[in-house]
Amino acid sequence: MxxxxxxxxxxxxAKTLSGLIRRGWxxxxxxxxxxxxxAIGIVLGIVGVYNYEKRNGDNKEYKSVYMIMRPxxxxVCLLNNPVYTQYKRF
Incomplete structure (x- = not known):
C-alpha cells in the first residue's frame, strides 16, 4: 500500500528548550x-525602581506636603539641609 x-x-x-522556543515562534x-x-517591560520597570531607590527618590527637596519629624x-539624617538650599544643576 x-x-x-x-x-x-x-x-x-529539536526536543529541547531552544526547540520549544523556535516552535513557538x-x-x-x-x-x-x-x-x-x-519581559522587557518588567526588566525596565525593575531597573527604574532600583535607580529611584538608589538615588533616594522619596527625598524631594521641594514638596507640596510638608512632614514634621522628631529629631x-x-x-532625619536622610533629609536635605532645610536651612540652606542650593540650586542643583543637572
Whole structure:
C-alpha cells in the first residue's frame, strides 16, 4: 500500500528548550512577541525602581506636603539641609 503524500512542508524542531522556543515562534509569533515585550517591560520597570531607590527618590527637596519629624527619627539624617538650599544643576 502506498504512503500518503504530505501536503506542504514539514518542519521538525529539536526536543529541547531552544526547540520549544523556535516552535513557538513558528506557530504563535504574536504570543511570543508580546511575551518578549512584557519581559522587557518588567526588566525596565525593575531597573527604574532600583535607580529611584538608589538615588533616594522619596527625598524631594521641594514638596507640596510638608512632614514634621522628631529629631530622633531615623529618617532625619536622610533629609536635605532645610536651612540652606542650593540650586542643583543637572
Amino acid at each position: 502506498p504512503m500518503p503524500k504530505t501536503i506542504g512542508h514539514q518542519i521538525h524542531f 513558528w506557530e504563535i509569533p504574536e504570543i511570543m512577541a508580546s511575551s518578549c515585550m512584557a 530622633d527619627d531615623p529618617r
